[in-house]
Amino acid sequence: MEQYDFGIVGLGVMGRNLLLNMADHGFAVAGLDLDEEKANSLEKEAAEGHKIKGFTSAEAFVKSLRNPKAIMLLVPAGRPVDAAIASLLPFLDSGDIVVDGGNSYFPDTDRRFSELAEQHIHFFGMGISGGEKGARFGPSMMPGGDAQAYERLRPVFEAIAAKVDGEPCVTYLGKGSAGNYVKMVHNGIEYGIMQLIAETYDLMKRGLGYGDGQIQETFEAWNNSELHSFLIEITAKLLAKKDEETGKQLVTLISDRARSKGTGKWTSQNAMDLQAPVPVIDVAVLMRDISKYKEERIEASKSLIWKGEKDTVETSSDVLKNAFYFAMINTYAQGMAQLTVASKEYGYGLNLEEVAKIWRGGCIIRALCLEDFRQAYLKNPELPNLLLDEKIGESLVNTQSDIREVVKIAVDKGIPAPAYMAALGYFDAYRSETLSTNVIQAQRDFFGAHQFERIDKEGVFHAQWE
């Protein structure tokens, strides 16, 4: 019987494409899906030289794999992951490896890690980014689990990952749920940058009076500059797309109710638990939430009127570009700072230079600036926040006047730009030697005798305020 090097469970968008990617690199790969059609059609997609086979029986699938067996799950997060593991477990042996490649919630990964360790099975939580195309031709992958067991996976993952300057966009990140955690924050940053791009589009359209073509051309030009990134690139492309039926720009026909699957919300929720502020990501999550209140927004648009500035504002597109750069860098800085805090709290032992390195290619947040972040962490592996890197800090100091101008335009014209505002607010708070939170401490003591510390002497104090 043919023995396969690797097994994939779930032959949907990601699983099927990763399997074909592995086969392109000479690995013999078996696939399992409950859906007969998906399992049986797999072999029809085989190119010359591919060794692939689809199964619908978990037993036959597992028995077709060489020892120690390495299996990756690409099924929807949550219960399907537990169901898939349960279906495999009776046929697994001590030392086998199960990798969850989906967007699982990191506490679930820790639970599965412990449960499978009891059965002497190595469990990995591995975030994968790059969507359908990335999975097929080179994703960025973020594995966490047992360092020694990773050696069995390394050759396969390094072969199929995206490459930047010949370096694969995958590396072992840390123990337990480290991989899922890093992917969760990746997605949080993804939410933040997507929201910033959406606000930029609105500012161009309603603030600066750009036409559709001008907006599209501006994003295209930005992608050929220091803003070069996957999300700017696809925005330029999607703005060029016309609806085949009406001939109108397709994006203008799309409902503004945004959906989400949870990773952005988890990033924000956990950042609050860790007290690691990520305001741009928070705002990106809540703007998707506000978008759902369409009927109320229609009502409010008729009564909550702002009779402010109606005229088109004259601003050079470089001002907007610099403002976007400033806000984008802030978003990455917030996410990376959260990773720093989480790494200590959960004992992941993350190396942020490696994280920046594997985000340079393959993933949704890949961007030219990731190389600058990598250099910053190379210079100082203990850097608590990218804003404190000399080169990055200087670039923000030099572009801050532009984001201030853009925020003023948004305020004057009543255009919602909460992600820009959050980025600037974070910067201003972070660079403030003294914050007004002394007033909060006094208020807490006033109404609840919560006590406060003083700047002129040691100890904790309570005052009689009246």
Ligand SMILES: NC(=O)C1=CN([C@@H]2O[C@H](COP(=O)(O)OP(=O)(O)OC[C@H]3O[C@@H](n4cnc5c(N)ncnc54)[C@H](OP(=O)(O)O)[C@@H]3O)[C@@H](O)[C@H]2O)C=CC1
């Ligand atoms: N799509 C994307 O761009 C990205 C997705 N991800 C993540 O990857 C994971 C997979 O996503 P995606 O490929 O899009 O999902 P799909 O829904 O396209 O595919 C999942 C597949 O798993 C099958 N399946 C479910 N349960 C089992 C089981 N117990 N045993 C065998 N097969 C099973 C499903 O079959 P059936 O349909 O019959 O139920 C389906 O074919 C998710 O966690 C997702 O969040 C990560 C990055 C990008």
Ligand SMILES: O=C(CO)[C@H](O)[C@H](O)COP(=O)(O)O
């Ligand atoms: O992981 C991804 C990319 O990196 C997925 O595309 C992600 O599921 C998108 O998230 P959402 O549906 O919440 O916008």
